[in-house]
Amino acid sequence: MLRRIAALLRHPPPPPQRFFFLRLVSGKKEQEEEDDPSPPHFMVGYLVDSCGLAMADAVKASRHLKHLKSPQRPDAVLRLLREEGLCEPHIRRLVVSSPRVLVADAAKTLEPKIRALRAAGFSRSELAQLISANPNALRLRDAVRKIQFWRTMLGTQQKFLKLAKNVHLLSCKIDGEDTPILSFLRGVGMSSADIAKIVQRRPRLVSSRLKRIMLIVEQVKSLGVSPGSAMFLEALSTVSNLSEATLESKSRLLRSYGWSEDELLRAFQQFPIILRLSEEKIRRAMDFLLKEAGYEPSYVARRAVLLGYSIDRRLIPRFYVLQFLKNRGLPGGDNDLLTAMMISEKKFMAKYLAQVQQALPGIVDSYPEVSTMRNAI
Known part of the structure; x- marks a missing residue:
């Protein structure tokens, strides 16, 4: 799956001979400037x-x-x-x-x-x-018209100003009421709200070449994420930023934990952000879930979003709270880890941690400090 993305998105570099020539010319020019005895302008x-x-x-x-x-x-x-x-x-x-x-x-x-x-x-x-x-x-010359276009799309002046540093936005061609790229995205089924989010999150994407956007959209669709799905926006954001080196490295890393090609594909469909996580974060989360918590690789692959939570402040502490409840036969101990991860901190403390507090007074004061949770629970 990841190699298929890389094959489509890879831009072949110029021949080595050209790079060598460019280095020679650049080096010669820099040397000439350094040796130029004329006074500065x-x-x-x-x-x-x-x-x-x-x-x-x-x-x-x-x-x-x-x-x-x-x-x-x-x-x-x-x-x-x-x-x-x-x-x-x-x-x-x-x-x-x-x-x-x-x-x-x-x-x-x-x-x-x-x-x-x-x-x-x-x-x-x-x-x-x-x-x-x-x-x-x-x-x-038409800067004001383009500013008004982007400001209307984004909804507020402040949102536009946050993106103002992207000089390419004002260089985009606007045909009537739309740009060619935005018109294409609407045509494949993206809502105006999702397009506005893409502009805010990836302004370079909507100011790049139309052919590149078409290629990325087709690749995302080929990976099983349709434009009408809730994950399409994230998948588009992810694929647009992937490099071949990153794909190969993360592919090897996830496979090293026992994931198959199909599991990688399903994980991407459910949680496209997984490929934007750092390798260190992936490694720490997988090490904990498989080696310490004892889950199977397939379990994590079906719940790939687990890898996106904070490891020290959410994943590990909440796991040990569930373990305590399970070991004591208390309500909630048999709940799925993802279920407990998805609720807010306030709800988690009321539903789960409050029961631990009755048995271990003072534990709330230490939560979610990892070492304390491991030792106490």
Whole structure:
């Protein structure tokens, strides 16, 4: 199952000869720059003194500004930005990511765009946050229309601003009322609510190439997760971030605990997040469930969500509470571990831990400290 994902998502690297050539060219260029005896452009010092850039960032940014003969335009741009509420960290972030903003015409180009953003409902502080995080807000002619599109989809201004740092969102092509990718996702059966969640969780996904999204969706469907299912959103998020190396490593790890190919597939269908868990977390949870708690690999495969809970604060403590109740013949001791894991802490304490407290006064004060639970229960 995991290898099938990798085969479809793998992007073959350029031939080794090309990498070797690129290293030679890059190394030669870097050496030439290091050996260049000419004095630095005046904008290097300007970027350090007026914009607060570190020397390395200033040198890099100055390469885009070598045609400038005076600081007249940069002065006008910085003056406008400060008047509009951008503080030094905002300006520094903006100039590092988009140094060419300093050569824009402050009066004819930037000021009208800033007024349009203000008219779109951004306060001074929100405007500063937006511009510094996403220079496309000033660079693109249709930025306001695209901002309004994403803001409407997400529901609130704050949700949009949280995603503003993804510069590709404002670069997406919008055809009428939708983008090609969002239109495709609607077409395969995803609801508007789930699409909004995808935008919030994986903004790079909805701003990538349509062919890539189509490939990922088809792969998720081939793994038995349909667009209308509750797990499709998580499966899509998971598969879109998988690399071949991660797939192979986690496949080997899960198989080393006795899972079959079919069990891996079922586990993914029930709990796609399993492939986003760290190997350390998987290993610790499986070691506990199989070696200490005594469950069979097939039991865990059918309840893969167990691996996603906190090991020290939920999985281990709750297991030992159930063990205590079972050993004493008390109500709840024979309940399935997953049933006890899924309820809230408040309900668990009332339904299960309260009975342990009667037999072991003071145990609540130590719960859920793992060593205490092991020793006491």
